[in-house]
Amino acid sequence: MIAAFIESDVKKNRTISQWIFNPFYYVAGMKAMAIGVVIIMITGCFAFLKNCRFDALLNFYIRPLKSPLWICISEGLISWLLLSILLLIAGKIISKSRVRIIDVFGTQALARFPYLFIALAIMIPGIIPAFIRFNNNILSGQGASHLFSPDLIAFASLLIIILATLIWMVALMYRAFVVSCNIAGRKAVIAFIICLIIGQIISTIVIYHLPRPVGTQTTVTARTLDPASQANKLITLLSWGEYKTAVNMFDETMKKAVPEEKLKEVWQSILTQCGPYKGQGAVRKGKILNYDVIYITCRFEKNSLDSRISLDSNGKIAGLYFLPAADK
Amino acid sequence: MSQKILPTICPSCKGLLKVKRLTCTSCETSVEGLYDLPVLAQLSGEDQDFILKLIKASGSLKEMASLYGISYPTVRNRLDSLIEKIELIKNQIKKQEN
Numbered sequence: 001m002i003a004a005f006i007e008s009d010v011k012k013n014r015t016i017s018q019w020i021f022n023p024f025y026y027v028a029g030m031k032a033m034a035i036g037v038v039i040i041m042i043t044g045c046f047a048f049l050k051n052c053r054f055d056a057l058l059n060f061y062i063r064p065l066k067s068p069l070w071i072c073i074s075e076g077l078i079s080w081l082l083l084s085i086l087l088l089i090a091g092k093i094i095s096k097s098r099v100r101i102i103d104v105f106g107t108q109a110l111a112r113f114p115y116l117f118i119a120l121a122i123m124i125p126g127i128i129p130a131f132i133r134f135n136n137n138i139l140s141g142q143g144a145s146h147l148f149s150p151d152l153i154a155f156a157s158l159l160i161i162i163l164a165t166l167i168w169m170v171a172l173m174y175r176a177f178v179v180s181c182n183i184a185g186r187k188a189v190i191a192f193i194i195c196l197i198i199g200q201i202i203s204t205i206v207i208y209h210l211p212r213p214v215g216t217q218t219t220v221t222a223r224t225l226d227p228a229s230q231a232n233k234l235i236t237l238l239s240w241g242e243y244k245t246a247v248n249m250f251d252e253t254m255k256k257a258v259p260e261e262k263l264k265e266v267w268q269s270i271l272t273q274c275g276p277y278k279g280q281g282a283v284r285k286g287k288i289l290n291y292d293v294i295y296i297t298c299r300f301e302k303n304s305l306d307s308r309i310s311l312d313s314n315g316k317i318a319g320l321y322f323l324p325a326a327d328k
Numbered sequence: 329m330s331q332k333i334l335p336t337i338c339p340s341c342k343g344l345l346k347v348k349r350l351t352c353t354s355c356e357t358s359v360e361g362l363y364d365l366p367v368l369a370q371l372s373g374e375d376q377d378f379i380l381k382l383i384k385a386s387g388s389l390k391e392m393a394s395l396y397g398i399s400y401p402t403v404r405n406r407l408d409s410l411i412e413k414i415e416l417i418k419n420q421i422k423k424q425e426n
Contacts, residue, residue, distance in 0.1 A: 024399055024401065024402070025398055025399060025402050026397065026398055026399055026402075027399055028399035028400055028401050028402070029399065029400055029401075032399075096408075097404065097405070097408050098404070100400075100401070103400065103401045107401070179399070179401050179402060179405065180401050182401065182404065182405045182408055
């Protein structure tokens with residue numbers, strides 16, 4: 001009786017670990033593909049909501065600007081399709097078994113389900129801003145005193161989740177390859193690593209060349225958004241250290257007067273004087289002649305500054321000043 | 329009482345065992361000789377059960393997958409490894425005959 005209980009317990013544990021590390025033992029083909037594609041799309045939606053990108057086979061980035069929803073979803077789908085094609089070719093060459101296309105694509109889609117955990121983690125309120133703050137403070141050499149702050153906990157937690165998930169996902173992709181192509185041993189490992197590296201390179205290139213509509217990522221200058229949003233973007237880009245993209249928002253006169261290096265210098269000197277950047281405060285709008293003038297309060301650790309951003313009729317930034325905050 | 333397992337490998341030299349004597353359980357007539365074990369009889373009980381179920385399922389791997397509650401490639405991989413085992417047994421028999 002006891003032996004039967006122990007045996008059923010062992011069986012149960014084996015089943016759970018099987019579901020975690022080799023779900024393809026139970027699910028493959030069309031069913032796995034349907035589940036996997038739904039998860040890829042949900043992950044893309046979450047990434048869109050939180051300005052995150054899965055912009056290559058194994059990449060995860062938090063970006064300062066929002067990308068369109070279709071790009072966020074396409075990135076996951078492109079990565080999945082590319083790796084599946086490569087592994088299918090490798091399987092057809094190496095395997096002695098009959099390799100079904102649907103099994104390779106289905107299991108590879110399902111293998112991406114750990115990304116859902118990253119997507120869920122980034123939805124935790126406050127975790128992304130804390131992650132960004134800590135990351136930027138470290139990169140700019142600021143805020144060493146913040147090393148043991150709640151931001152560190154958020155940073156470390158998210159980093160651990162991302163790393164663990166990536167390792168788990170690669171392990172699942174390998175298992176999916178082994179099960180769907182019925183190969184094992186050194187051959188399987190080498191073929192998988194080669195496909196993974198090629199997939200990573202090709203997916204990076206393909207996703208980088210996806211057509212981006214005006215108003216996103218690199219082409220942020222066109223006037224599709226209101227001046228307050230543009231001003232908001234500029235401050236976000238500065239806080240991220242994305243000076244090159246920020247300069248792209250300037251008009252020609254500003255570009256000459258404040259090139260990338262100069263802008264970086266200005267922002268770094270503000271950080272040195274006022275401490276690490278903490279976030280944005282109140283936004284006020286005004287108009288001087290043909291220019292929209294936006295005041296955004298920037299909160300730093302030691303004090304706050306008002307940024308005065310002027311935008312011309314084309315939505316280009318024609319002026320940028322930092323003044324002592326009006327309401328402290 | 330648990331089911332008896334037919335030994336196929338010699339516990340002493342690891343060679344393949346053969347049938348020396350067959351007995352009728354109703355009249356107790358015995359036939360003696362040296363008979364090879366059929367290839368299928370040399371497979372494990374689990375493998376034999378798998379083959380029987382596959383025959384009952386008219387060779388449909390999809391049906392086998394739903395019967396075992398596992399995926400299609402898992403069933404196909406198991407069948408592939410069974411084919412390999414049978415090939416191995418056949419080769420071993422051939423070697424002993426030579």
